[in-house]
Amino acid sequence: MNPAVSTPNKQILLQVRDLRVRYQVNDSTGFWPKTRQLEAVKGIGFDLYEGETLGIVGESGCGKSSLAKALIGLIPSTSSQLHWLDHDLTKTAIGRWGSVRRDVQMVFQDPLSSLDPRLNVLKIVSEPLRTHEPGLTADQLKAAVIETLNKVGLEESVLYRYPHEMSGGQCQRIGIARAIILRPKVILCDEPVSALDVSIQAQIIQLLRQLQREMNLTLVFISHDLAVVKHISHRVMVMYLGKMMELGPKDTLFKQPAHPYTQALLDAVPKADPRNERHKTLSLLSGDIPSPLNPPSGCVFHTRCTRADAQCADQTPLAQTSADGHVCACWHPLVRA
Template sequence: MRPDGEAVLEVRGLVKHYPLTQGVLVRRQVGAVRAVDGVSFDLRRGETLGVVGESGCGKSTLGRLLVNLERPTAGEIRYRGEDITRLSGRALKAVRRNIQMVFQDPYTSLNPRMTVGDIIGEPYEIHPEAAPKGSRRQKVRELLEVVGLNPEHINRYPHQFSGGQRQRIGIARGLALRPEVIVADEPVSALDVSVQAQVVNLLERLQAAFDLSYVFIAHDLSVVRHISDRVAVMYLGRLAEVGTDAQIYEHPTHPYTQALLSAVPVPDPDARARRERILLLGDIPSPANPPSGCRFRTRCWKAQRKCAEEVPPLVVPERFRGTGGPAAHVSACHFAAEPGAPGDGEDAT
């Protein structure tokens, strides 16, 4: 489903720092892990926003912040215009009904001591207004059927299902309260490739049927392209580039995005031989001590003095403003350019 322009979630300057402490009798803070450090984006109604990046870049922390499983250090998350970071008690409980999450591990996210019927029906115990007590069993059966499972298996336990089936159970639980937004935190990374396709296709069908908006977090770029309307590339707690699937995959302007895409496996041997692979040197810096200026500069082949002195804003690069072309999307790089453009291969200085 394509978005209709109405913003469901508005994230502004979102920050999550985890304190680093020292001492035994007296604990004092000596630093902080900057897991999420100033992230801003909008999620429109009916849209799928894919969030990609290397492990440790803050994707999962961002997902937990969006559903209020973690409290932000700073920033705003507005749902339908209301800042949910300031809510608590009944007000927060009401909002959580509309923003649900599908977790990465389809086994550890399900209580092994509860039957499938109890797991999917548990949201009705927390939000009894969503379903009368007498109709809950039938609603659970309907949800099982919607996600492609046999309603007669309602009394089985999670260990009696395969990994793909368990993830379908997690999706059914997320759908129980008819939310507007679902945050899917790497929902297919633990599954076989053939099962991944089935689950991704299921998510697309459910989006059309229930008018859902997704934040789809993953590190598999091919899966993200298949399901996403827009893609946000994340690096070390910040967004590096945001655009439509075609803009990001065919016209990337940030060096980090270009390096990520060059690592995607290509099934065609001829195309693979012709493709230029970008090898990044070094490891990701520690989020407890990120580099000054541009956080990617320590691994970037285009880095110059300006990159160490100034934080690049997430804006449309000046050379592409007003062109209306596919490269005219926001990118946090002082020297943003499409691959192969003049100056794109400068050595670091």
């Protein structure tokens, strides 16, 4: 069974259950090269509520981007349920996601490479409008772009510039302008600030929060930076090797994590006292992440978990949802007060 965090009186925008993403990869480790299946997302299920920011964290390669791309239909996936707003997309072919694309947009990690270098700002930002409202005149498109640029803190003077003529922060503002020009309900942000300087990161996060307030946006915010996720999120999902380990309100998850992996991630964050930092990093998050081509049996975290026992190595823990809606997939969760 897939869990859903219950938050009364809030409208659910997305319901997803048992979402799976599989890639065909070439395996050249044996004598004969062969094709194998890599399951990057393994049965993830959750609800997304109107107006919230859901942070998604986990180490590199745990499937964050694959999950986001599958949610918006950019890559194939399977699921037992995938409902966006009023649309049932559970078994919908990728080419037929047009109905939801207007309401659900994405902002990508690398601002420069996510913008077409051959197009100027006017063309880049107006592109979704031209697709969804083909009847608009050139003047109407230009006016809409200028209004949107102003919303993201850019002036009309950048209208005819190309991506390479702008800074990383400006390019990310262009990416956000392109994402909001259709007035979507949801934006999936895949590491939107990790390629930027720290000072620019803060500005972009501030901008996203401001847009969220002004436009009643719902955000999915992917990052491997726990401090950023803590700052911006209402709820946080922790992923490991394609699976959801824990999902809960930001405050309880950061103050009293239930899953040993979440605790290990938190303890691995650099602390002011370097003696503590060195000790905790080595003792709690040691060992390499296993290959997703050969994931461990039972609990996928058992090869790195200090609490693992024979049951963990043998049986996959089911996600349990507590009365306050906190979800944890662990045989021996940490005790929460």
